[in-house]
Amino acid sequence: MTDPVNAKTSIAERVVRSILDRKLRPGERLGEKELAEVFGVSRTLVREALMQLQARGFVEVRPRLGWYVVEPSFEEARETYAARRVIEPGMLQDAGRPLQSAIRALRQHVAEEREAVAHANAATRSVLLAEFHVCLAECLGNRFLTGMLVDLSARTTLVSALYQSQTQAQDSNDEHSAIVDALEAGRMDEAAELMRAHIDWLAARLDADLAHTGRTKDRLLAALGEPPLRPGPDAAPRAGSRPRRG
Numbered sequence: 001m002t003d004p005v006n007a008k009t010s011i012a013e014r015v016v017r018s019i020l021d022r023k024l025r026p027g028e029r030l031g032e033k034e035l036a037e038v039f040g041v042s043r044t045l046v047r048e049a050l051m052q053l054q055a056r057g058f059v060e061v062r063p064r065l066g067w068y069v070v071e072p073s074f075e076e077a078r079e080t081y082a083a084r085r086v087i088e089p090g091m092l093q094d095a096g097r098p099l100q101s102a103i104r105a106l107r108q109h110v111a112e113e114r115e116a117v118a119h120a121n122a123a124t125r126s127v128l129l130a131e132f133h134v135c136l137a138e139c140l141g142n143r144f145l146t147g148m149l150v151d152l153s154a155r156t157t158l159v160s161a162l163y164q165s166q167t168q169a170q171d172s173n174d175e176h177s178a179i180v181d182a183l184e185a186g187r188m189d190e191a192a193e194l195m196r197a198h199i200d201w202l203a204a205r206l207d208a209d210l211a212h213t214g215r216t217k218d219r220l221l222a223a224l225g226e227p228p229l230r231p232g233p234d235a236a237p238r239a240g241s242r243p244r245r246g
Contacts, residue, residue, distance in 0.1 A: 004048075009049075020150075032046050032067065057151075058151075069158070070158065071158070081202060084133075085196060087145070088136075092136075095142075097186040102139035105139055106139055106183070109128065110180060117170050126166065164202075171201075175197075179195055
């Protein structure tokens with residue numbers, strides 16, 4: 001028999017993982033029936049898992065429409081980076097010098113980022129750049145902060161999809177490498193300052209001009225424009241209608 005608690009947790013974590021992997025995008029619908037079939041569980045368990053994700057700020061329920069991946073507002077995007085600015089530098093400043101095995105893992109991750117950037121693999125590089133911050137928390141051995149960074153990184157992935165251009169990936173990779181250099185040398189204060197500057201740079205790339213096209217409804221309005229109140233004289237006849245005789 002499926003353990004309901006483990007099943008709910010598994011569903012929730014796989015949804016978050018799919019957000020991190022950019023497989024689920026802001027505004028995407030999450031049908032209870034479809035998810036129940038995918039996971040082989042009841043719709044009740046799916047609904048409870050989605051309620052957990054709603055509490056964590058990843059999904060929302062729209063009346064008479066169902067569950068959707070959230071589309072953070074521009075202000076929420078800024079708040080996400082403000083939270084990261086407090087948490088991540090503090091995590092580094094308070095950590096002890098990492099073990100060499102942790103440094104090797106971080107170096108390997110940075111090398112994989114660089115490889116993805118060099119080969120213009122946009123999807124892979126975006127995932128790896130976001131996951132660096134989770135990998136860093138894991139390597140520092142703080143399970144609680146690792147969980148927080150998973151949520152913050154997934155939230156940032158949604159924000160990035162709406163309000164940031166997908167360029168300057170090499171700059172992010174270079175900054176990650178510099179942070180690892182400082183950690184390897186045991187310069188924890190420097191690593192914290194580098195992280196703070198890195199997050200500030202990412203936050204500065206939030207584009208207010210993209211805010212109006214961030215939400216699905218707004219994107220449609222921008223694409224389709226204001227509909228005319230009545231057909232113009234050159235409008236095509238509706239399907240099935242008879243042309244008027246002159």
